Amino acid sequence: GKKENNNAGSSSPAAESPSASASAPASNDSEQNAELDALKGKRIALVMRFNTGTFSAQYVDGVKKQVAKFGGEVTVLASENDLAKMAANLDSAVNQKFDGILIDHGDAAALTNGLNKAKEAGIPIVAFDSGLQSFEGITNLAQNDQQLAEFTLEKLAEEAGGKGNIVKVWVAGFPPMESRQISYKAFTEKYTDIKEIASFGDASNPQLDTQNKMEAVLKQYPKKGDITAVWAAWDEFAKGAANAIKQAGRDEIKVYGIDLSDEDLKMIQDPTSPWVASAAVDPTSIGTVQVRFLYQKFHGDTTDPVVQLEPVFVHRDALPKDKIITTAELSQYVEGWGSSDLGNTDYLKELEAAVGAK
Amino acid sequence: MRNISKSFAGVSALKNVDFSVRGGEIHALLGANGAGKSTLMKILSGAYESDEGSIEIGDASFKFVSPADSKRAGIHCVYQEVDTSLVPHLTVSENIFLDRLATSKAGAWLRWGGLHEEAQAVLKRIGLTLSPRELVRDLTLSEKQLVLVARLLAENAKFVILDEPTAPLSLEEADKLFGIMTGLKDAGIGVIFISHRLPEVFRICDRITVMRDGEHVLTEDKSKIDASGVVRAMLGRSFEEEFPKLDAKIGEPVLKVEGLEAGRRVRGVNLEVKRGEIVAIVGLVGAGKTELSRVLFGADSSERGTVSVGGKPVNLRTPSDAVQAGIALVPEERRKEGILVRESVLHNLSLPLLKTISKLGFLSGRSERAYAAEQIEGLGIKTSSVSLQTAFLSGGNQQKVAIGKWMGTEADVYLFDEPTKGVDVGAKSDIFRIIGKLAQQGKGIVYLTCEFAEALGLADRILVMCDGAIVKTFNRGEATQEDLLYYASAGREELA
């Protein structure tokens, strides 16, 4: 609707005039330059719920790089997985009159108040994986967690031939995890010949704890073929499981994980590693895309309330055998990865060029 | 109180003791250290539960299982260990009215103004000029003692117990206390008074009960008994026997102290101790003896003055410097400073010797045990095994452990700070014998005590300390108890 146009009026009064419509080509150069100048030097707050691990470090990196390209500046407000702290951080961001706010892994109930305050203050917001669809005026990037789980589980079933014993490493209490569990449940109903023989998970010490517990499970099922595969709902779990299996020499067991960072990619490429596949949205490009949509809002464009980030399935077979690559190069091998031009517009390209030229 | 018995960890402290007090009398409870006086009173005041026996007030029979019970019966007590009854970081007022605050008598709300006012009034009655707002942790020992006395006055007592209240008081202060006691007596309150100072006992009390080794010995009117009779009853033998002074050859000076100053409590102390000599330093409680011994041992720092051992000046910054220089200290607070109560006798005895009994850092279990056996034998430490926790030893044996650990260090100078405090009669003479032996071996002994009789019996020389300074020196045989007391109280007071 039209109401999405209540953009950052304070910083770009030009947006009020009809001529500033984003889709229309700029009528004259000076006007366009003024428009671009207005987009420079934005102060942006990134309010995060989680802030440890390579995945989130890469995501922050993506946000920072993209904002820098647009000539802005980012402040990270980290919340150590404490929603109350996150709510406080959002309030603080509003108090500081940032030009725009990015939200990472929020929670509708916890943030409602702060978001309303931000809306009153006219601060545009773009959220990632926060379930804020019901909020008017906020653009929600969503990585489709159920689909992520489906990708890996389907592949698992396929490679296992539709039957076998699997170990599930998963923990409740986190929205993405709980979404992935929905897919898992459907999966167990669909493949009745696939049996879950063990299930554990501990988010406070994910890697070592998984490694220790996986070892116990391996001892409990000591014969080759007892265990077909491990499904880890989070890459931190997958790392631990892969380590345990590799060190026990049980190379017949395959590990499937979700969320992919550089660190994980390296493990998947290692031919001796049992970890064969993962599904993810490139953390760096999540950051990039999120920033682009925020700038569209600065510009006064109408943006969709929900933007789906299509997850990508990465299997070892698709990766080069001869060299080690990083997620930055992954797009050359896996379609849909990182190359996402989602949210990009001509004026943003021009802005990028203008800032880069300086 | 009838047939009271009590034992600690299997060791009997009270055996079928009977004891009675009338309202309106001052009843002295006497006995040597460890006779069981305090224990009996703690049973009366509900701090301990008796194993057997009963307590009767009028016609009613009671069994006190908590201090609250006995308070309800009107019995109030000033305990011997002052610090166990005070809360250091609370104000004087609150400490005075601790009982009231502890029970539900007072309302829910605290009116500070009223409380301070009332406290001020009570303080005035005992003649203490102190702000009721002051924190108890900042008071001196004697002030603390008086705060406890003030607590008695603040309550409606039928009976009050005063366990060695005069120990930390000056004579003036003690006099004021006696005035208060007489006032209580006149008000019909029964006062039980424990003291080791016989003259004051005879001055103030009406009846005397003597205990020995946990048993009741006698109860008499003051008029029917004299001091020597009391002492005989207390000790079960005559007075001289208590100090078996051994002859020792006196050699060259081993410890020399010049112009030692530390804070308010050690002021310009000069001191010389020769080999084989026992030098007693006497003074009232609070004279600064403990502080002097701690400074000499490097446990507290001095501001000025020199100390030399065997002619060599030493710099005492920590106790380990002192040990290196050949000084050993048997501190006053045995259970806190002298021994580690949770550790075995073995580990306690070998503590200062760890270096000597180890090779390349590894302890030799054999020499450790051999050394311990030697000390246990030599000092007559009564313990069921070397690995027994020292907490389970009797006080005298604990003190022997605190002494025994220094025997192997080849120290030249031994400082004893009130080594007989809380030690029973037998152990006491054992300790005197040990000290005598050390002197015979040519060690220099400094014996700090507030028990003048001990100093008179044991020492070759007696120095009197008052207010942090040595005010008078006596050679053996020159002084009487009265002389000592005269100088110890700064020559200002006459003996009663």
Added chain:
Amino acid sequence: MKNRLLPFTFKYGALIFIGFVILFFSLRNEYFFTYNNITDILRSISIVTFVAIGVTISLTVDGFDLSVGSTVSLSTVITATMMVWYEMPLVVVLVVPLAVGAIVGLLNALLIVKIRIPDLLATLAVMYIVNGIHKTYTKGYSIYSNMPLSDGTTAPGVMSKEFLWIGQGKLFGVPFPVILMLLAVIAAHIFFKYTRWGRQMIMTGGNEEAARLSGLKVKRVRTLAYVASGVFAAIGGILFASRIGSGQIDAGAPMLMESVAAVFVGYSVFAAGRPNIIGTFFGAVLMGVLVNGLTMMNVQYYTNDIIKGAVLVLALAVTFIHLNRRKSG
């Protein structure tokens, strides 16, 4: 004694320090010292302050309660399930978690006062147990309005509006949790300063033997202190649920260290050298100010901890250098 300035800096050192920190941030960032930001800071510390009051109470009777964090977690999920699973009225929603907090306190007291397990050991064990219970109760799931249940249906209840108002609403322009917090701080301060029970707790913690000898039922006092600690942690949990509008698993885990830090900084305030409510409050304020101010200065979030730790050391050093000098001087 020679220097008259010393006792002053000693007594008010920590407060002056907090003042400087606030001044510093105000000068560095124009948005820091605004009404909205100050009330936001106060709101952000309200939960921790409640927990920290509980910790202060148990420390006052000389007992360390490590289980408060887990009690916050338990209480926050219980509060949420009361509404979401069972659609209880507000009273029940508030009373049940408080009762559960009291029960956790009783369990601590049983182990410490009755069985005489040392406080740190006992409360650590209880911490594990309560953590396990809160996860088992929810099967590890966070609780939110109309959440899907394991039997495929959705939960009937929602987090009610009135309940959410407790944590998110405003009264006379002041966030309600701030009002609650200030009331609690004042009440607890009055309790310790002007009521017999408060003094009894201080007496017990100051010298348990003396308290016992004056006829105080010290066991009961200590039991009450642990119960109070549990109840305040439970209030923290309720506020938490109300603030974020859901019952998060493990929500209380960071609360233990944060509240302990506040209490410890509080030792320095007025050079008390011991747990005290006003100190605890200022300790929480300092921590809140630091977190808020540092984020505003755009300090890398991972350096926050260094600064927090350094500030703690400074505040503590000021007090304890002096405190020990006085003792030995």
Added chain:
Amino acid sequence: MKNRLLPFTFKYGALIFIGFVILFFSLRNEYFFTYNNITDILRSISIVTFVAIGVTISLTVDGFDLSVGSTVSLSTVITATMMVWYEMPLVVVLVVPLAVGAIVGLLNALLIVKIRIPDLLATLAVMYIVNGIHKTYTKGYSIYSNMPLSDGTTAPGVMSKEFLWIGQGKLFGVPFPVILMLLAVIAAHIFFKYTRWGRQMIMTGGNEEAARLSGLKVKRVRTLAYVASGVFAAIGGILFASRIGSGQIDAGAPMLMESVAAVFVGYSVFAAGRPNIIGTFFGAVLMGVLVNGLTMMNVQYYTNDIIKGAVLVLALAVTFIHLNRRKSG
């Protein structure tokens, strides 16, 4: 005294308890009591045991060290960066984190022994500082072989084979970390039982003033204890990096509570009622056995904590009921 069985169950109660737990799991699952599983359990507790030995040492001198978890985190990322960022030879890779651990210990000692901040307060502050440092050092990234660097290049080094062998290799069929752990336990036990320095630590912890008045240099002894605590935590961090083949951020955070739990259970072993190395080891074994056995039984992960806590309470109650009965009897 009347019942002859009591002193026996008292002294060996905790060990018998552990025996029962092992027996229970062995009967429930045929694969539990196999050579491979037992060595796995021992390997899984090796890191915690090292940290717990450090905690035992600091508790022996009566000081609680809350900073060990953060020291593990710091040491684990330093170890990894030594190889990945700087391609250092193995000696340097091992020595640098140990030195850093010692420095953390020195910092603790400075605050506690010199400035005389109470141990819990000081080590809490240091915990924050060290946590902040390790995150600042890595900018929040985990460290792994050939990781991409912020300048767009990749890191030159890899986690070396020899290094990984430390945590993952076997010697004579026994996992190398298990051998290391057993050596450390034996060495620490001998240290406390048969060496002068160990005895000095025990005596200092027993009563610092009495130890000082016996001529011990108690400040030095306490300083050494904190340094040892830091070094053992650093060893834990090195093993951590070697065991999982990378340097994870915040890896040590859970180690604090786990090691403290092991040490506390250890209080009960042989009814010591105080920190002791053999007890700590058995405490760690009990915790490891529980995790392994419960995983094999496929118990819901969230109930693990309840069982852990209940076991802790039981073990502690056995000891302390008796210990106090003896004291007051």
